[in-house]
Amino acid sequence: MFLLQFRNELWKLFGKKRTYIGFVMFLLAQNVIALVFKYTHASRPMQRMLEAGGQVAEHYISALTIATIMLVPSAAFLLPLYVALIGGDLVAKEAEDGTLRMILCRPVSRVRLLMVKFLAGVVFSLLLVAALGVFGLTFSRMHFQWGGLFVWMPEQSIFSLFDPSTGLSRYVAGHLMLVSEAASIMCLAFMFSCFNIKPAAATILALSFVFVSFIMEHIPYFKDYQNWFFTHHLNLWQLVFAETIPWWRIFQSLSLLAGFNATFLTIGVAAFQVRDIKS
Amino acid sequence: MIHLRSVTKRFGARVAVQDLTLDVKSGEIFGLLGHNGAGKSTAIGMMLGQVWPTSGEVIVCGHDVTRNRRRALERVGAIFETPAFYDYLSGWNNLVILASYTAPTSKQRIKEVIDWVGLSGREHSRVKTYSHGMRARLALAQALLPKPDLLLLDEPNEGLDPEGIHEMRQTILRLHRELGLTILLSSHLLHEVQQLCTRIAVIRSGRKVYEGPVAEARRSTIWWRLVTDNFDIAVARLRAAGLVKSSTGQNQIELADGVASDRVVRFLVESGFNVHEIAREESTLEAFYLSLMRDAESAPEANADISPAPTTNISNTR
Incomplete structure (x- = not known):
């Protein structure tokens, strides 16, 4: 029964046009970014940086490097927006449309209903990240040669050079870790969605939470407390691009994100359980 | 069930x-x-x-x-x-x-x-x-x-x-x-x-x-259609005489218990009203419902939040 309900939940989710907004925007944004890199001098500073380090720039200004450069802003801004949109919709949109009332005249428990919806949200997050990775690599490959991976992330003190095969494996690993960011923001929006509010409000509240956490994390005086901030742990995917992967730090962030998600889910379930569902 | x-x-x-x-x-x-x-x-x-x-x-x-x-x-x-x-x-x-x-x-x-x-x-x-x-x-x-x-x-x-x-x-x-x-x-x-x-x-x-x-x-409330020179004044007089229990704005009256229509007509004629029509109307749920709502409205406790609900049984209120 659970699998049947889960399948139906995916059916509902992917039957809606708005579910595909994120996929379409990634498709457009990554195509445009790749074209700008191709037809402007945007890659010159990178070329100079590599040459100053004694590297052959042509070897590293590749499809992998461009795809990874595109990944940073997409993961920081677009991905949170689209997963929050879907997470905020999962319960609140059904309540707004009245279909939640139709479901809850059935003998299904509220907890089970939420679990099914949450898992559907996780599947969406996974597919959106996969699309981000595949679209990025496809469009950059259309305009750039295959080659090594150059990553420069000053905030994480990462300056790395990888051969093509290691670069590709790091690119894939980065996306796997990015799923945790997408799923966590989705979970946050899902929590708000369980309250008696409009879907847009759930999305906005989730994004506000992320932005406030981001702002606080970047106040220099709060540097000693950055481990407390949600967004600090969302960036764990970037660590995969370090020459030597700091696994301890990745596991620390993963376990903290698991804790955040468990808390969000518990609050959401509790709020939904005590709520009166009315037209 | x-x-x-x-x-x-x-x-x-x-x-x-x-x-x-x-x-x-x-x-x-x-x-x-x-x-x-x-x-x-x-x-x-x-x-x-x-x-x-x-x-x-x-x-x-x-x-x-x-x-x-x-x-x-x-x-x-x-x-x-x-x-x-x-x-x-x-x-x-x-x-x-x-x-x-x-x-x-x-x-x-x-x-x-x-x-x-x-x-x-x-x-x-x-x-x-x-x-x-x-x-x-x-x-x-x-x-x-x-x-x-x-x-x-x-x-x-x-x-x-x-x-x-x-x-x-x-x-x-x-x-x-x-x-x-x-x-x-x-x-x-x-x-x-x-x-x-x-x-x-x-x-x-x-x-x-x-x-x-x-x-x-449906049986509980019987409405009578009454057409007189001045319905409102006539009803007021009938109420004062204890012949009518309630009325609607649509020329309808509900007779008091034990009162027959001939008594009402006689009273009105003796009081100087011309009675053009008096006829028993088909009893409907609507009439019952409206009278029930009026009764509940006139009962002060009906609007209070704390007092217990007055569950009315038809047989003991009509």
């Missing part, structure tokens, strides 16, 4: 349902009457476990809804005033999705229900292309999927045209006759309730003000 025991529901300071006790017996069509906002939908919400009662007990099909919702709702179907569906999916897919929240349902059963409600041929079209009447049929189909023993209909005629209302009425009667369902019908369309229900309960401001058979309710 449904037993509500002293059920109260508060939304903050507002009392939506106050000390409601209700019994719906197996096999009957029971009408739940009341104005908009009287508490009918809240009461149905509590029967479906969608609204948590503040106090009291809600038993559906022998199980406490708040404690054992799964068992209580296994054989229950429901239709709401504006049935909502996944408009971007087909009617068939909507039924598959909604059925999965009860039990695995075979394609055969879904087809059977679609045939029963008369949606065959359109079941694979998207719901957004459905007319209001078709949506109502789809709502009925989803309610029938779990082979219910009990059907809760919350304002099922809302938004339907006269033809749709007629069709819904026939369908409800057919459901009762052919499938032997117990039906609870919440409505403010008194004419519909009068034609369909065997027993009714009337709710006003969250309190039950009447529960009993429709036939008894």
Whole structure:
């Protein structure tokens, strides 16, 4: 029964046009970014940086490097927006449309209903990240040669050079870790969605939470407390691009994100359980 | 089939349902009457476990809804005033999705229900292309999927045209006759309730003000049509003389107990009024309902939140 309900939940989710907004925007944004890199001098500073380090720039200004450069802003801004949109919709949109009332005249428990919806949200997050990775690599490959991976992330003190095969494996690993960011923001929006509010409000509240956490994390005086901030742990995917992967730090962030998600889910379930569902 | 025991529901300071006790017996069509906002939908919400009662007990099909919702709702179907569906999916897919929240349902059963409600041929079209009447049929189909023993209909005629209302009425009667369902019908369309229900309960401001058979309710208030020179003054005089209990703005009077029409006519003529017409009107549920609402309005405790609900039995108030 659970699998049947889960399948139906995916059916509902992917039957809606708005579910595909994120996929379409990634498709457009990554195509445009790749074209700008191709037809402007945007890659010159990178070329100079590599040459100053004694590297052959042509070897590293590749499809992998461009795809990874595109990944940073997409993961920081677009991905949170689209997963929050879907997470905020999962319960609140059904309540707004009245279909939640139709479901809850059935003998299904509220907890089970939420679990099914949450898992559907996780599947969406996974597919959106996969699309981000595949679209990025496809469009950059259309305009750039295959080659090594150059990553420069000053905030994480990462300056790395990888051969093509290691670069590709790091690119894939980065996306796997990015799923945790997408799923966590989705979970946050899902929590708000369980309250008696409009879907847009759930999305906005989730994004506000992320932005406030981001702002606080970047106040220099709060540097000693950055481990407390949600967004600090969302960036764990970037660590995969370090020459030597700091696994301890990745596991620390993963376990903290698991804790955040468990808390969000518990609050959401509790709020939904005590709520009166009315037209 | 449904037993509500002293059920109260508060939304903050507002009392939506106050000390409601209700019994719906197996096999009957029971009408739940009341104005908009009287508490009918809240009461149905509590029967479906969608609204948590503040106090009291809600038993559906022998199980406490708040404690054992799964068992209580296994054989229950429901239709709401504006049935909502996944408009971007087909009617068939909507039924598959909604059925999965009860039990695995075979394609055969879904087809059977679609045939029963008369949606065959359109079941694979998207719901957004459905007319209001078709949506109502789809709502009925989803309610029938779990082979219910009990059907809760919350304002099922809302938004339907006269033809749709007629069709819904026939369908409800057919459901009762052919499938032997117990039906609870919440409505403010008194004419519909009068034609369909065997027993009714009337709710006003969250309190039950009447529960009993429709036939008894219809008998309880007899209105007389009175046409005189000045209706308002005539009624005032009749009231003062203790001959009339109440009146409406539509030239209707309700005679006091033990008073016959000839006494009223004689009194009016002796008082100098010309009586052009006096005739007994057909007793309707509407007349009963309106008089009940007036009685409840004039009773000061009816609007108080804390005092217990005055459950009026027809035989001891009329």
